[in-house]
Amino acid sequence: MPSLFQQIQAGKVWDFHGGIHPPTRKQQSSQKPIAVMPLPDRLYIPLRQHIGVAGVLLVRTGDRVLKGQPLTAADNSMAVPVHAPTSGIVVNIAPHTSPHPSAMPELTLTLEPDGQDEWRIREPLNFATCDNLTLLNRIQESGIAGMGGAGFPTHLKVGMTQPVDYLIINAVECEPYISADDLLMQEAATTIVKGIDILCRLLAPKAVLIGIEDDKPIATAAMMAACNQREHYYVRSVPSKYPSGGEKQLIQLLTNKEVPNGRRPVDIGIVMQNVGTAFAVAQAVLDDHPLISRIVTVTGDTLNQPQNMLALLGTPVSALLDACGFQPEAQQRVIMGGPMMGFTLPDLSVPVVKTTNCILAPTATELPAANNEIECIRCSSCADACPASLLPQQLLWYSKAKDSTKLQEYNLADCIECGACAYVCPSEIPLVQYYRVAKAEIREQQHEALKAEQAKARFEARNARLEQEKQQRAERNQQLAATRKQQQQASGADSTVADALARIKAKQAQSLSTEPSDKMQVQAQRELKKQQARAYQQDKADASQTIAPAADNADNSSPAVNSKAASVAAALARAKAKKAAQANTGISTDIITDTAVEVTENSVALAVTTSPATPVTSADTIAPDPRKAAVAAALARAKARQQQQVQTPTEPAQANNNNAAINTVTEPDPRKAAIAAAIARAKAKKQADSENS
């Protein structure tokens, strides 16, 4: 029994389960050489064109950029940059319809080409002398992501540390209509092989297997010729069957290995790269030509000249179609990607991106829209066709029932959404659509579960923290109490009670013993004290008589008495006003207004009584004394508040008036105004609350 490697060397090709044979219709575009797309008026460059995250934007609106200049920088491993496809001016950076089935706007840079096509300085690497890290960095900096359709960052895929037995170059291109890889191999086989050399340096595989479908004889011959000098490069022709270009299917075809459920090919020692990616790697490393263009098959019966075009990334689909003689029908559909796995574009301003391999504009007769879905008849053709050996009808039931547990049990995640089941379905059920919806649902649920887990962890961490803080506070209090006690003990304060008791006892004993002899003496002392008190009172009365007229005469010039009284009054007024405001939040509004009135009256009375010589009624006359001004302000505030309180219970909508009232009281300082606004909002809120309750 020969080993697997020997079998592979002998040229054996295996088979995979299921698959279909749709009409390929590749001749429409594969018979002409690749045409170069003329420079469009505008280029729309989405900042994220791969699976992962967008890089950090490096340019601003109005900047002039050179061809190949990076527009974003990758700040982490899941990011790859995008580059200016030609020299020109950045005219806009804004959301634009994305090349995605959802058509959701994504951040897109709009570039207006200046027609000079001026390159930045290029620094090609010497592949033979530079190390692997430099190569990987160059691959990432050149913005290379898988060009077969998924758009996974290439530097991650070739930078893996796991040992790799086989590097498989996917040049199968099994989907109908598409011939971009075919033409690329026909025209640039040597560059592709150079790219494979670079990938081999990084991965060090035992063998390189290049899988090409047997309906591309010219491409196969070109690749064989280019690989002539390489020992372990094997070009393998695989039978035309859809979807032999699927990653797992091709692995099975070329190595007879199956990728286990939920694992990646690298786990079984296999890495697969698209032939377009190999070409892009060669360009990036050997020419310092970042990924700024790609070959797109523009085809369909509505075009006069279906052909492969070398288009700059960011070229609008409408420009591509026009360049091929587009004659749209009524309700024309334009599909990005192939007829099996592509999606209908919402509008034609969508740009070509790194993963766009085909633009298909079919006539209604060529590719009729399926719309008469009927019930499943359990014929099981779908199960026969499924390349992943799943049970599509079971999955359909559970998708319709939204039973995510059962769906996972039946390995929905292994579905590659190739559409073979829907293609063979006699009831014309769009099975893949159901699976996509179900997959999105499961993804959402997993996301929610993850978030719930995080929230729970955070909630528990917070509770633990609060608990710890509480304990620490209690401990600190205990410690403080303990130290206080210790200090008291140290200073002998503990014996103070006993000392005091002893003193009292001694005194009592003394008084008892001295009572009879000192009684007269005590009485005399009391008499003396009484006399002293009388004299003091007399003096006081005299003094007040002399001061009173002085105060009358002094008028405003006795600030010592007046200002003190005034400030007390002001403080009182403020406190009362505050109390009244607080009471306002309560239930009875009548009482509030009463108290408010009382407050103002009190404060007025206080102010009047304490500064009798000052006329408080007119604000102009008190201007000279700042304290008195404060009193006046307090009064004004109190009055304003009173007014508010009268107004607000009846008409809550007058919050604006209150606002205005407060604004007039306070100075037009913006900060104060902001505070006033905040206060007003708080009040309005309180009012609303009390009304609700």
Next chain:
Amino acid sequence: MTLMTALIALGGMALLFGAVLGYAAIRFKVESDPLVEQIDDILPQTQCGQCGYPGCRPYAEAIANGDDINKCPPGGESTIRKLADLMGVEAKPLNEAQTEAVKRVAYIREDECIGCTKCIQACPVDAIVGASKLMHTVLIDECTGCDLCVEPCPVDCIDMVPLAPTIGRWKWDLAAIPVRIVE
């Protein structure tokens, strides 16, 4: 005599097994109520308190003690269904007072924030950052949309904003016509 032998043998076995079971019940006693854990895993962990309990775990304990399973608006119908499966009771519609809402997150209008830290204290998952007399803001990724910060805000500067859909979380539309070839 045979009857007695059988009775004695069976009785002896009964006693033996009883002793083993009794020992096992004490030796391998499960401390916490695993049912509460299971219920807590189903609940969405927003800690919003809309059920009337202070957090998801207290509500899980309440359900384990026989409370209604339909008091969790953030969980919605799917949570009720799972709880009904777990508890072996009939799935009830969501409590009328508690309507199911779209996924929302809190948003602080930053120029109106006065920096009072009241919302920070209210947030059950520490999703609001800020300091006293400085502006606060919400970490959208951590916010569970529980609403608890809206009420304490003295200047009403917190809004609950529906989460914008992104391409990553977009769901395929069944109405979209699939593309395929018919001979």
